[in-house]
Amino acid sequence: MTISSLIDTPSELTDSTSSKSAIVLMTRVRLARNLAGFSFPGWAKAAQREEILGICRAAVTATPQLKRCFNVTIGELTELEKQILVERHLISRELSGAKAGAAVVISKDQAFSVMMNEEDHLRIQVLRAGFQLKKAWNAIDDFDSAIEGSLDFAFSPTLGYLTACPTNLGTGMRASAMMHLPALMISNQMEKVVRAVNQLGMVVRGLFGEGSDASGSIFQISNQTTLGESEDEIIKRLSSVLQSIVEHEMNARAKLLEADAGKLLDKVGRAYGILQNSHLLSSNEAMNLLSLIRLGIDLGVFPDGNRSVIDRLFIEAQPGHLQHARKGQFEPSQRDVLRAERLRSEFANFARPDFNLTPNGKN
């Protein structure tokens, strides 16, 4: 498989269309695993990194989940290809900058991806569209148990799975949800939410993880601690936090409509106009406009089936994807022109807004 075919293949993230993903775009679970008897990737010598990679790759590609897969070392990828994989949440920025002896294996539907010799020997990720933490956990649990048949994981009865960084000890599990929270942003409640979520032992980050901003009103919420609770307990706790954020967002939407529906619909309508007609769009502006269209879909201004178009554009409006679509022949200064061009053509055929619907939100 090549990067192009990966982008063109329908994926879990970009092509699932259901109203269940209205506020929670996707859920992810990742597990950190290491082989006993080897140094962690950051400390291992080059030859040992290769040895680790060989062992892990053999075990991972022998699983049915990854029978048909995209399987490359980081060295084989161009800068652009790495950026595309980062934008699709399939590899981390850390892996894209890794030295020799690092690799990634990605399933055809991009639901599974396994990074090798990133911070840990193995970083397994399962991605599911919508609010499906439990399903994602079950899928990754099965996968992990399967590769355990041939891999000796570094494990301590008291500390659990041993990881390069002590913050991942224990379960080695990070479960997260990507949430679209425009009404909480518009009504300036995000700060309050972030503080409350932190107090519950969960972390809030922007779309692209640590240090990224909240463009498009998209946030990632994940568990902070990995030791002292079982995977099920962590998932349950995170789920209830997510559920209450969903409720807050729904309430915020209802309040905005109640206070001044015209003001909210004006934002949606203007976003539509700009996306159809603009000639210069920065990444940040594009994300925020798309976010408003997505809110419009949730409110019934646009048909439900268009949500997946927006979710795909959230990704395809990123610089790497734009450059790929243009086959590499453009300069960074042209990026905003290209982005506007791309979105204009998408929105030329997009459903017209219907503001006559009684926008009660879709409960």
Added chain:
Amino acid sequence: MANPLKCDLCSKPATVHLTQIVNNKVHKVDLCESCAQAKGVTDPSGFSLADLLLKASLNPEETAGGMRCENCGFTQNDFKKHGRFGCPLCYEAFRSIVEPMLESMHNGTAHTGKVPHRALERKSLYDRLTKLELDLNEAIKSERYEDAARARDEISQVKQAFNAKIPD
């Protein structure tokens, strides 16, 4: 600084203080800026080394108590620098610094989640096998043939269990 140090070479006020340890002996040099430059001490790469030596010598307790993982050679200073460990066995070697850290970092200090049963079982069988093979060799060497026979029987039993657990 009531009593400013003077340059060892020209007795102007010293602003560069170099400490080097050569053959376990501490050498201190105080220099003024111009002498330091003339001697090449302010060369960035050379200077950072000096700085490092200085810090190490100023804090003898830390170097003495500096732990090290015998398995992979990772040191306490490496951990301070990277915030990550060198290998799984580091958690044993640095147990005394890990334990207090975990309390503030996590929701508990003991793992209660998933356990890789198959991997652990395989490891314990493997360890048992290794030990039995050693026993067998010992017994043969010292001509304790009854012990050797017993070890051999046990080895075949363990191997059977091993193969039953792991079909490949």
